[in-house]
Amino acid sequence: MTRLINLQQPDYLEERGLQHQQLNDPDSFQDILNKYWPWHYDPSQMTSIKHLLLADLKWKSVTPFTKTISSVTSQQLISPLGLALSNFDTDLARASLEILDSTVEIVAGDVLLDTDLDPIFVDRFRMGRYPVTNAQYERFVKDTNHPPPADWRNEDPKLDGRFSPNFGDHPVSNVTCTDAEAYADWIGGRLPSFEEWERAARGDDARTFPWGNEIDKPRCNTAEAGVGNTTPVGTFPDGISPFGCYDLLGNVWEWSSTWYDENQTFRIVRGGAWYYNHDHASCSSYDFFSRDYSEFVIGFRVAFD
Numbered sequence: 262m263t264r265l266i267n268l269q270q271p272d273y274l275e276e277r278g279l280q281h282q283q284l285n286d287p288d289s290f291q292d293i294l295n296k297y298w299p300w301h302y303d304p305s306q307m308t309s310i311k312h313l314l315l316a317d318l319k320w321k322s323v324t325p326f327t328k329t330i331s332s333v334t335s336q337q338l339i340s341p342l343g344l345a346l347s348n349f350d351t352d353l354a355r356a357s358l359e360i361l362d363s364t365v366e367i368v369a370g371d372v373l374l375d376t377d378l379d380p381i382f383v384d385r386f387r388m389g390r391y392p393v394t395n396a397q398y399e400r401f402v403k404d405t406n407h408p409p410p411a412d413w414r415n416e417d418p419k420l421d422g423r424f425s426p427n428f429g430d431h432p433v434s435n436v437t438c439t440d441a442e443a444y445a446d447w448i449g450g451r452l453p454s455f456e457e458w459e460r461a462a463r464g465d466d467a468r469t470f471p472w473g474n475e476i477d478k479p480r481c482n483t484a485e486a487g488v489g490n491t492t493p494v495g496t497f498p499d500g501i502s503p504f505g506c507y508d509l510l511g512n513v514w515e516w517s518s519t520w521y522d523e524n525q526t527f528r529i530v531r532g533g534a535w536y537y538n539h540d541h542a543s544c545s546s547y548d549f550f551s552r553d554y555s556e557f558v559i560g561f562r563v564a565f566d
Contacts, residue, residue, distance in 0.1 A: 284311045299323045299340065300360055300495045301390060301505065309356035316353055318344045326479050326497055328487050339427045340493040346396040346429025354396070354429075361397055361430065361494070363390040364565060365461075365505040372460035373467045375545050383460040388453060389562040391494035391507050392515060393444065396429035398436070401444050410435035412557065431491040432513045432560040438528045438552040441516045441561035453564035455519035455547070458531045462510070462544045464503030469543050471502035471509055476539060481511030484538045491535055506562075510542040511535060513560030521549035534558035 283289040294302055297320050298310065314320065318341035342360065345353040364387045371380040402409050402422070412435045415421040424433075436444075438452075445451050453461070462471050472480055479485070480500035482492045495507045502509050509515075514530035521527040527549040533542030536558045541548070550559065 284314065296322050300342070301363060301507070303363060306359055306363075309359045312352065312356045313341070313345055313360075316345065316348075316350070318342075318348075318353075325499070326486070328479055328485070337488055338431075338490060338492065340430060340496075342430045343427045343493055347426045357429070358396060358400065361391055361394050364388060365390050367457070367461050367504050370460070370465055372456055372463055374456060374459060378467050381456050383456050386453075386457060387565040388457070388461045388504070388506055389450075389564075390505060392432040392513060392560050392562040393441075394430050394494055395424035395433050398433040398444060399424060399429075401447050405443075405447060407440070407443060410440075411555065428491075430493045430495075432494060432508065434491065434513050434557050434560045435555045436516075436560060437555045438516045438550075438561075440555070442518075444561075445563045448563060450563035450565040452516055452518040452561060455517050455529055455531070457564055458509075458515065458517055459544055461504055461506050462502050462532075469545075470500075471506070471544065472500055481508070481533075481539075481542055482535045483511045483533055483542050484536060486511070486535070488535060510544075513558055514548060516559065516561040526551060528552050530559060 283293065293314065294310075297314065302310070320341055342357050345357045348354065367383070367386050367388050369385040370383065372383050373379070374381045399409070401407060409422045410433060413422055413424055415423070420426075424431075441452060468474055470476070470480070478499065479497065481497050482488055491512055494512070497508065497511070500510060501507055510532050512535055513532075514534045515532050517529045517531055519529045521529050528551075529547050529549050531547050533539070533546055540546075550556070
């Protein structure tokens with residue numbers, strides 16, 4: 262179960278003296294996951310998860326997200342996975358990327374589309390469990406020499422062309438639709454269509470949000486949450502979709518493969534972003550931008566056939 266890492270909580274794992282045998286005992290391992298592991302758990306990733314849990318990444322008890330009342334703190338922006346992705350230990354970064362590369366199966370079925378709720382059949386596909394993150398995008402940039410996002414520029418040559426330290430598990434932004442398609446092609450996927458994105462968000466019914474029809478507590482990173490920035494992916498477990506996707510609403514708009522206009526100039530984006538209020542973040546909400554436009558609130562996730 263995913264919750265925001267609260268770095269001000271007591272009870273560090275390292276202070277408790279976590280031992281290898283605790284991770285090898287099934288009951289102890291499950292207790293540790295319940296208390297400290299903030300992302301989706303997949304048994305196939307057990308080796309990577311154990312490697313991360315044994316590292317000094319400021320692991321503390323996770324707590325649900327609470328609305329930011331005054332100024333945002335680093336504790337709301339930096340998670341242990343973010344620390345791992347900026348660590349000199351390449352094995353930690355590799356383990357973290359395995360977590361972020363997780364996908365979910367979206368089974369074939371009708372999606373009740375838009376506000377009219379017209380049923381449209383969508384075939385089976387797979388979808389990124391999380392939006393593409395800075396660390397994943399940096400891997401692509403290094404492998405292909407693709408230009409990095411504009412906000413990665415830095416006067417320090419050691420930092421130029423890299424994401425901000427400890428922000429590796431934040432969704433990448435400032436990418437055009439062309440950039441997003443290049444990444445998706447490189448990784449063997451594609452951008453989801455308008456209908457596919459909504460199928461992943463809504464599931465089989467006419468829900469307004471991935472979690473249901475009410476906004477009873479912070480369930481996604483929109484302006485109402487008060488963060489004023491992107492958050493680590495998986496911060497809002499109560500906003501998970503019926504199929505298991507995180508951050509479909511808020512954080513960053515997500516490029517789709519669907520054109521808005523007949524002249525094929527503008528592409529549709531879905532889901533809203535941290536800078537926008539909740540009126541722009543629902544299963545039916547969308548906006549559109551020029552295919553070659555980039556902004557600090559636009560990112561993407563990948564679909565796979």
